[in-house]
Amino acid sequence: MPSPLEEPYRLEYVYKRTTGPVTGAFLAGLRSGVLLGSRARDGRVLFPASEVDHRGGATVGLTPVGPGAVVVTAVEARGGHPAFGAAWWALIRPDGADTSMLHLVGAPVRAGDRVHPVWAATPAGSIFDLVWMPGEAQASAATWSGDVVTTVRTPVGLDYVARAGVAASTFFRALAERRVLGERCAACGKVSAPMRGGCATCPDAAVTTVELAHTGVLTMFTVVRFPFEGQRLAPPYVAGWILLDGSDVPLFHLVGGADPDTIEVGARVRAVWADAPVASLEAIQHFTPVSP
């Protein structure tokens, strides 16, 4: 069996998050060089500040804590940290607080060590506004004015390798040879494409591979009229479900060269192949109406 088709890709997005009044105050505190906790109803002080007491109910107000703090426990950041360099991951509990938060210390530390915050030169109202260093804190004149950071931008990026699987790899490789493969179910006799290694309605039935025509019928469609990134046709264009001749299940593709205002369900279409062979659905550039 040939190896599956694979391709690396990166999933990346910048989330814009609403912080709410309490976490927003905590972040504004960081921007001002102040550590804020929340008072619980029973007198405990929760850090970092939170709307919710994990033992139940809402918290009842904000209170400054620290800036001196103790390391609850710590481990080395292997290979360093992308933002802070050589660092130790630590659970850090500021003086006056009953709970700790996960953050980074820029030098070796262990449980019980005293640490203090070192503030960023240009604070942004984010968790990156400080790093911790061993030693006692100096007296601080910083105050929090009561302002709130209402949103933060948090980028997320993950690297993947997409592997297409046995049936899909066979289907895509055939497309690179300008062949459209489907599967016929031994139980219900229906033919479907793309290949998926089985029948979607007869789970225990065998399937055989069949070759399909490059022509078919438009069974449903929508008209795309707005531009977006990665678009392959210039709007307005038709995107829809195409039932290839000899198949019982439509597949989704684009329809180019059609007048969006006059095209109708039932229109005959044919595949327009891309100039360069490619083992993906993009081997078919789009479908286009066949003149009656």
Next chain:
Amino acid sequence: MSRVGIASLVSIRGDGSLDERELVRAVVGRAIAASGVTRAQIGATVSASNDLVVGMPFSFVGPLDVIGAWPPISESHVETDGIFALWEAWLRLTIGDLDAALVYAFGRGSAGDQGKVSALALDPILTAPLAPDASVLERLQLQAAADAGVLDAVDVPTGPSPPAVDGAVAMVLVREPLRARAWITGFDQRIDHASVGWRDLVGLPHVRAAGGGAGMGAAERIVLSAPWIGQAALVADALGAPRRAVRLLDGPVAPMAAGLDAVGAALRWIDDGARVVGVIGSAGPALQHVAALTLEAP
């Protein structure tokens, strides 16, 4: 109330060449064939997977082909470890309106850096941006235990987390009078706070509560789906069990399928003559969300 049990369980590992649908297809038919019930008797299906593990939106949809989802069936999905899909199916069967249910879970650990994926389950504003991978939180948990004198310093891992692989597990749950390989005598789940600094990482009170709720005190042996032996010791302490009674699930595991693989390990103990065994499945960083399952030989 009639008892609910596990009739069959089938697990596979993939080498990267099978997609989600093919992984699930490789286990579901065999699990049903081994269960003694027909597809027509299965009244509900509950599945588990995670889009960020696979790196694809709606990754649970493709595998629905494998269960014959037309005409429409009763089907639901959880975006977490399969042990919680099993919990939902068990709950449904205890209501008594179904005779059998199918549970499956799949993950493609080879698709991406799973340590980074788990970091995204953390507080998105204050913790996830710092990008601590799963092993950071596990090491902090075990270092805290060593600091407290509960574990030895050698129990704190120094190497990376075990690599994640591709895999799928399917199982059939049945209600009496259908025949089971093991009966479920208790099942409970508890979740701890999302802020790692607010948790009792060493005492694990939520594990104690779940084990108590599942009646796990009678278990001769307990299998834990977690990567580090030190975590097994902490779980044993929380459950009030001897440390030698709690074993880690062996070998490389597929994300989201690990909890059901732990159930498979417990079933093998029953097959080999054990009377009562326990399973602790987990999700989230450093055992944040746990399920405790107690099984009894038929």
